[in-house]
Structures are given as C-alpha cells and as structure tokens.
Amino acid sequence: MPYVNIKLTGGSEAPSTEQKAELIAGVTELLARVLNKNPATTVVVIDEIDMDNYGLGGKSITEVRKGK
Amino acid sequence: MPYVNIKLTGGSEAPSTEQKAELIAGVTELLARVLNKNPATTVVVIDEIDMDNYGLGGKSITEVRKGK
Amino acid sequence: MPYVNIKLTGGSEAPSTEQKAELIAGVTELLARVLNKNPATTVVVIDEIDMDNYGLGGKSITEVRKGK
Amino acid sequence: MPYVNIKLTGGSEAPSTEQKAELIAGVTELLARVLNKNPATTVVVIDEIDMDNYGLGGKSITEVRKGK
Amino acid sequence: MPYVNIKLTGGSEAPSTEQKAELIAGVTELLARVLNKNPATTVVVIDEIDMDNYGLGGKSITEVRKGK
Amino acid sequence: MPYVNIKLTGGSEAPSTEQKAELIAGVTELLARVLNKNPATTVVVIDEIDMDNYGLGGKSITEVRKGK
Numbered sequence: 001m002p003y004v005n006i007k008l009t010g011g012s013e014a015p016s017t018e019q020k021a022e023l024i025a026g027v028t029e030l031l032a033r034v035l036n037k038n039p040a041t042t043v044v045v046i047d048e049i050d051m052d053n054y055g056l057g058g059k060s061i062t063e064v065r066k067g068k
Numbered sequence: 069m070p071y072v073n074i075k076l077t078g079g080s081e082a083p084s085t086e087q088k089a090e091l092i093a094g095v096t097e098l099l100a101r102v103l104n105k106n107p108a109t110t111v112v113v114i115d116e117i118d119m120d121n122y123g124l125g126g127k128s129i130t131e132v133r134k135g136k
Numbered sequence: 137m138p139y140v141n142i143k144l145t146g147g148s149e150a151p152s153t154e155q156k157a158e159l160i161a162g163v164t165e166l167l168a169r170v171l172n173k174n175p176a177t178t179v180v181v182i183d184e185i186d187m188d189n190y191g192l193g194g195k196s197i198t199e200v201r202k203g204k
Numbered sequence: 205m206p207y208v209n210i211k212l213t214g215g216s217e218a219p220s221t222e223q224k225a226e227l228i229a230g231v232t233e234l235l236a237r238v239l240n241k242n243p244a245t246t247v248v249v250i251d252e253i254d255m256d257n258y259g260l261g262g263k264s265i266t267e268v269r270k271g272k
Numbered sequence: 273m274p275y276v277n278i279k280l281t282g283g284s285e286a287p288s289t290e291q292k293a294e295l296i297a298g299v300t301e302l303l304a305r306v307l308n309k310n311p312a313t314t315v316v317v318i319d320e321i322d323m324d325n326y327g328l329g330g331k332s333i334t335e336v337r338k339g340k
Numbered sequence: 341m342p343y344v345n346i347k348l349t350g351g352s353e354a355p356s357t358e359q360k361a362e363l364i365a366g367v368t369e370l371l372a373r374v375l376n377k378n379p380a381t382t383v384v385v386i387d388e389i390d391m392d393n394y395g396l397g398g399k400s401i402t403e404v405r406k407g408k
Contacts, residue, residue: 001281001328003139003179007249008274008309017120019306021131024123026302034294035287037280041328043139043179044123045075047115047251052221055228055248056273056313063225069192070144071343071383076173077137085256087170089267092259094166102158103151105144109192111343111383112259113211115251124137124177143385153324157335160327180327181279183319183387188357191364191384199361205349205396207275207315212342212377223374230370238362239355241348245396247275247315260341260381289392293403296395316395317347319387 001041002031009061010048020046069109070099077129078116088114137177138167145197146184156182205245206235213265214252224250273313274303281333282320292318341381342371349401350388360386 004027008015015023024044031037051061072095076083083091092112099105119129140163144151151159160180167173187197208231212219219227228248235241255265276299280287287295296316303309323333344367348355355363364384371377391401 001179001326001333003181003279005277006274006303007276008303008307015307017128017130020120021128022306023302024128025126026306027299028123028126030295030298030302031278031280034291034298035280039126040124041177041179042124042126043137043177045115045117045139046121046123047117047249048121049249049251052224053250053252054273055232055250056244056246058229058232058243058246060221060225060228061273062221069190069197069383070142071385072143073141074167075139076167076171083171085264085266088256089264090170091166092264093262094170095163096259096262098159098162098166099142099144102155102162103144107262108260109381109383110260110262111341111381113251113253113343114257114259115253116257122137129137153332153334156324157332160332161330164327164330175330176328178328178330181319181321182325182327183321183385184325185385185387188360189386189388191368191386192380192382194365194368194379194382196357196361196364198357205315205394205401207317207347209345210342210371211344212371212375219375226374227370230374231367234363234366234370235346235348238359238366239348245313245315247273247313249275258341265341289400289402292392293400296400297398300395300398311398312396314396314398317387317389318393318395319389320393 002037004044005047007047007049009051009054011051014048070105072112073115075115075117077119077122079119082116138173140180141183143183143185145187145190147187150184206241208248209251211251211253213255213258215255217255218252274309276316277319279319279321281323281326283323285323286320342377344384345387347387347389349391349394351391353391354388
C-alpha cells in the first residue's frame with residue numbers, strides 16, 4: 001500500500017505515455033524488491049508541472065531553461 | 069484548520085461539479101463531527117489525475133481499464 | 137484507488153486511535169458512496185503535525201491557542 | 205534542498221507568470237535568510253487548483269465566490 | 273529537479289537505513305535513466321507513517337495486520 | 341485560503357520554534373503581498389524530515405553531510 005508521488009516538469013518536457021508507464025512500473029518494482037511491498041495496492045501519481053510553476057534556485061524552470 | 073487532499077482519476081472518470089461539492093462538504097463535515105474541527109478554516113483540495121499518470125499494481129489506470 | 141491525505145494538529149490535539157479509525161472509515165465510505173470508488177484500494181494517510189509546525193493566519197497553532 | 209508546495213486557486217484567480225516568479229523567488233529567499241538553506245537546490249512547486257476543486261468552509265471556492 | 277515523495281508504513285514495518293538509501297538511489301536512478309533527469313537536483317522524501325494513521329480498505333493498517 | 345507545505349531536514353538541522361514562526365509569518369505575508377491572499381485562512385505546514393529519509397543527488401542527507 002505505499003503511495004508514491006512524482007512531480008516533474010510538463011509542457012515541452014512532459015514524459016511520453018510510454019515513459020510514464022515505465023516510471024510507474026519501475027517505482028512499483030523497486031518497492032516490491034527492496035521492501036517486499038505488495039504491487040497490487042501500490043499507488044503512483046505523476047504530476048506534470050507547468051515550467052512557470054516549477055522553481056529551482058529561486059527561478060522558474062522557464063527562466064532556468066532560457067539561461068537567465 | 070485541517071487540510072485534506074484527495075487524488076482521484078480525471079478524464080472520463082472525472083467527478084462532476086456536484087460530486088466534487090459533495091466530497092468537499094462530506095469531508096469537512098466528517099472532520100467537524102469526529103474531531104470537532106472548525107469547518108470555516110478546513111481546506112479541501114481535489115486533484116483529478118490523468119489516467120496515464122495514475123498507477124496501481126504497476127500499471128497506469130489507462131492500462132488497468134483496458135484489462136491489460 | 138483514490139488517495140486521501142489528511143493533515144491536522146497532533147500533540148495535545150492529536151486524535152485517538154478510535155478517531156483515526158473513524159476518519160479512515162468515513163473518508164473511504166464517502167468516496168465509495170459519492171463516486172463508487174473501490175474501498176479495497178483506497179489509501180488514506182493521516183499526518184499529525186506538531187502545533188509549532190502548523191500555521192494559520194500567519195501564526196503557529198501554538199501561538200493561536202495562546203490567543204496571541 | 206527544501207521543497208515547497210503552494211496550492212492556490214487557478215482559473216480567473218490564477219497568478220500571472222510574473223507573480224509566480226515572485227512567489228518562487230520570495231519563498232527561496234525566505235528559506236535562505238531564515239535557515240541558511242541553499243537556494244540552488246530549493247525546489248518550489250505551485251499548483252493552481254480549479255475553483256470547483258478547492259474547498260473552504262465545506263463549500264467549493266466557486267460557491268464561496270458566489271456568496272452562496 | 274524532480275521531487276519524489278514515498279509514503280509507507282513505519283513502526284515495526286519501518287525500512288532500515290540501508291533500505292531507505294536503496295530507495296533514494298533507486299528512484300533517482302530511475303528518473304535519470306527513463307527521463308534523463310539530473311540526479312544532482314532530484315529530491316526524494318520518505319514519510320514513515322504510523323500504522324494507526326495509514327488506511328487501506330477503510331481500515332487502519334494496524335487493524336489490517338490483525339486480520340480484522 | 342492558500343495551502344503551503346514546506347519540507348526540510350529535521351534532527352540536528354531542525355529549525356527552532358522561532359525560525360518556524362518566522363517561516364509561517366513570512367510565507368503568509370508573501371502570499372498576501374503578491375496575490376492579496378487572505379492571511380486568516382492561509383494554512384502552512386512544515387514537515388521536518390529525518391536526514392536518513394531525505395535524498396538529494398541519489399544519497400540521503402545523512403550521507404551527503406558526511407561528504408560520502
């Protein structure tokens with residue numbers, strides 16, 4: 001029953017459907033392998049965040065990508 | 069002042085406006101009844117998650133719904 | 137497969153084990169009733185937050201309770 | 205390496221790009237000033253929530269704004 | 273700069289320090305491999321939740337483990 | 341009614357009560373100043389995370405601090 005939330009940039013950096021499936025499978029497998037957690041009730045939520053809404057180093061990722 | 073976050077699938081499974089209002093009212097009432105929490109400052113946030121971004125059992129809900 | 141997170145004050149205001157069980161049952165029932173969500177995979181997490189770490193109105197709840 | 209998540213109403217109440225940049229800069233600066241946290245690895249995520257999905261006082265903000 | 277939050281049961285089911293290090297390394301590697309995300313700014317937070325505070329199927333994990 | 345969650349390291353790096361009060365006041369003031377949000381219903385939650393449970397760069401902060 002673990003719950004995993006992954007937040008990453010969306011928009012032009014959004015993962016594809018295949019990549020999201022790979023993240024869901026990979027995290028669920030990791031929890032099963034390391035901690036023997038039951039995959040059947042492992043919940044994973046991926047949040048794709050607009051680059052204007054994601055900040056690192058005091059700037060939005062939009063600004064970071066411009067090299068501002 | 070409790071804070072409640074509800075994450076559920078959106079898209080074709082998204083709740084209606086009426087259902088969301090019912091969730092907000094119901095959770096707020098539950099916290100007031102069980103714990104005597106003040107409804108006036110109880111905050112509820114409902115996140116509707118794309119079915120590609122919601123994983124259960126190591127698969128996205130998109131895949132789960134297809135019976136993959 | 138909904139996920140619900142409830143944050144409320146702990147310490148001297150912490151809910152009892154019975155009250156927490158009542159919240160878990162109540163929220164799960166609400167999601168089943170309103171949205172027909174499967175209780176078997178509904179995950180609820182209650183976070184009890186230290187009153188020094190919970191802010192409302194720009195003050196910690198510790199200060200709010202003192203009537204500061 | 206602090207992580208900050210800000211949830212506020214979107215739609216007609218959504219902050220502008222400039223306001224979001226100001227929030228990111230302001231929160232990062234606050235953590236650096238008060239706790240000497242390294243801005244370079246401070247992550248900020250702003251979630252703009254639909255007014256139907258944001259509840260206060262047992263009602264959605266949509267209803268609150270109508271004065272219901 | 274992705275942010276990952278993992279919530280799982282603590283107390284008698286808490287992961288060891290080594291297992292937590294393995295989760296942190298594993299999730300960070302997964303995001304680098306699948307999405308080419310920079311490990312240097314990937315943040316992972318593991319929350320160990322008291323079994324009374326973690327609900328599945330409408331019951332706390334404490335009750336679930338008792339086979340109630 | 342914004343909701344702000346701040347996650348940072350606890351243990352030997354935990355902020356003092358005064359520093360937490362300063363964070364709560366500062367974030368609430370920032371939201372009022374930039375977005376005219378009502379301080380009375382602004383909720384702030386600070387989570388102090390064990391250094392073994394906080395990862396950056398694929399390592400726990402415990403390991404990072406040792407210069408591993």
